[in-house]
Amino acid sequence: MITPRFSCSQTEKSVVVSVYCPSVRASDVEINVDETLFSVHINPYFLRLNFSHPVFEDDASSAVYDPSTGYLTVMLTKEVPGQDFKDLDLLAKLLAPRPSKEEQDQPVIEVLDTQETPEDDTAEDLVERTQELTLEQREILEAAENDWQLPQSVPDVLSPLQTSAERRYGFLDIHSGYFRHVEHMENEVNEVGADAETSTPDERRRRRLRHEEEKWDEEHYMADYADDEYIRDLISWPNPHLTSPSEDFQYTEKENLVMLRLPRKEYLSTPAETHALYLTLLTLLFSYSYESRTTQGDPTPESAWTLASLTPAFSALDPAPYDQAQSRSTAPDAFAEAELASVFATSYRRALAFPLYRSFALAEACRADVAGLLARGKRVVARCLLEVKDILDRHEVYYVYSKIWVDDFSVWTLAYANDETLSRLADAINSLRMKKNMIGWDLEGLEALTRECGERESDSDDESEDEIERMLPAPMS
Template identity: 30%
Template structure:
């Protein structure tokens, strides 16, 4: 099977430059096949095959000195072929860095084609005359096909634009739906029952204690009790942190330019890495022509894109951009589109309601359930990705695709959703995307009320942080007793101070310190403060004004 080589495209107003990476092969004029045919460019050099369709016509005409040329440099990355082709009309072609739009895989596209439509081919005559037996057989076959078509119409549909059905019963291995989905029996559950069942399951799985435990997580790295995953997630610098879109940068550059060139082209050409370009080229998706997708279908696709991106930014932050073996589970479980095949129906479903479903699941399933993180930070992240334009969105989807592709259980989501989303977002009009982004910003500028999630968060917090009536009475009584205690303590302190003062005037006298002639007598001995130093006690001191203690000696 031929291999699509890595390549990238540069352009001026008159020429295209297709740079093809052909490592470790022998290249010569006899082994290279190259054809420029109007909008199409064909290249073949075993084992590589490249077929590109451009938005404008190209020429390869030696007579007018506009001949296509190719040069091969074996010293550059082990082999690079550079093909230069003239444009028929001068000017810049947009979005040549979105290689998925250029790769022609034989499906219908948005570019002009010389293929004769099937409806234009008519059978004028046929010599084949069917027999009577064949008529009966064909009639039975038609009845069987008709019955199958009716049964297929009654089956639940899911996936991108609801293009798939019976995948888990007809194609996937047994038990895969249980491993990769939360929805039970996806090929049997009607679409109108999915949301009701999902909300019921979510409510049963909600853990109020976990929610309250994460409500006031510390973001201080010096706090020994802080959750380091939360701290790193909050201060992480993401690839969408600089939310200035390519379109805004181009507008700023156009105001400064001095030459008649498109400043956005060079900026776009270096946005994606080589691996991302190859991933776009290898992306296999079958989507209908853009002009056949209705406005309602487009709005539904945008809404599902929101919850997919929301799940992605949660995982990206909590893993510091380095996906783990749990990343595919996290992305699938946080996205209602992926885990329950949720299909949004505008205008009944709004941008705000989609965010509500995503935030709700983020407070039920993953590790971090801090409301400020899932209800504010992640919402801002999604807005920044959308505001960054097609390329930031595509980069995010490519990372999701890579994560799911490496999962043992969740790889099928790429075929159901992500591959098509990568192809579709490359084809959407920039103006339509900007209008949608403007609506998103308008919808989420006000914070979400916790009552909208249907989890009784307000009553849960009120019950957890309020003081019961009995405790209030005990607390008030304890306050009164503490105030009384304060008064009594003040009085006791005064008494203690007096006692200490009195004790300071009393000389502790043992029997050895007493005069021998006073021992055994019953008279009262008065001790004068002035006698403290002398250690004497006499009867003449009865008349002193300052008396401190009366000691009765028996």
């Protein structure tokens, strides 16, 4: 079946769905409404939407097909007039499956029959039976008399049983098989090599850290620090996503078509996994911000390499968190300063070890961009992810990272991310203070040495000019 192009709008009493399905017969249209779920089938098109509030069909509802334009317009009545249906412009969220309903009811016991003990021997029987009980049985008997308040302890978490050498990776570890023939691909950013399908998370992280140390170049950093005129221009570049008015935001027709092709999944993530997704999102937005600044919003053939190289979840299949001690005790939407610092320190390291422009000040500007994009909400964040997807999809090798990360992240951002959480995260990033000693390299020492060398060259030039003046003949009177 083909998912048609569509758009949604609303009035005070109705929700209007406009579906583009040219060259069909109006008599073949099948429409079904079930509370929040709306579906329309007209061969070969099928569309199923899940609204935020219930709708129904009544005398005020209608479905009109215009053969001249190819649009089917369906008007559905709101169950509660005046209710605001949010996110009607987020097509991926409307296309996402209806969330599973968790069972809230507790199991109950139905008493079918009871037998009473004769009163004459009750006491004696109880004494004899109690004396025969073991210690464990007595604890259970006492617990039964005390509303079953048995002493309990949290069991140790067991590692997942591995029945295969293959390891999963990507968004929520739901992907595998994309790197089975990696030796035949010219994937320059793959830091795990041929072991991508079998390496453990710890092995991936070790390889990432080792590769960063190998690529770190002190002379490159000092040269960019000494001659930073062009880098200052990159830092001053205004990101259009941060300067355009929020009220003018609207997805383009191209973006809507891309969202129609995104996977339609229900992501059942645990609180810890949700927390990790927000942190990994920061690394994606940082890479996007760096690429946008260094190309000033005009992607080049190197843009896909830049995005893949700067994102640890891509190049090393190593997503956040990078501070495990902090993340164990943190709620899904509460972010500790230490773990945010560890996430950005990882992104900073990669920005200082791999791309052309290596500057701590440029990395700081990218972090400010991340905070600004998050503050704009999930619509703007999703637009950035769609731009990342567009760049990666055009590359013959790096498109794989779009499949295992960006596609799912785009859907999750639109359908599951919370604007309030993104706003709190933006505030936390704005208040974060990144220090150069957090990166793991002696940046301050290299900068001091660069300034000292610059001063020496300046003094040497002054001395040379004085010597030349002394050697010149005196002017004629």
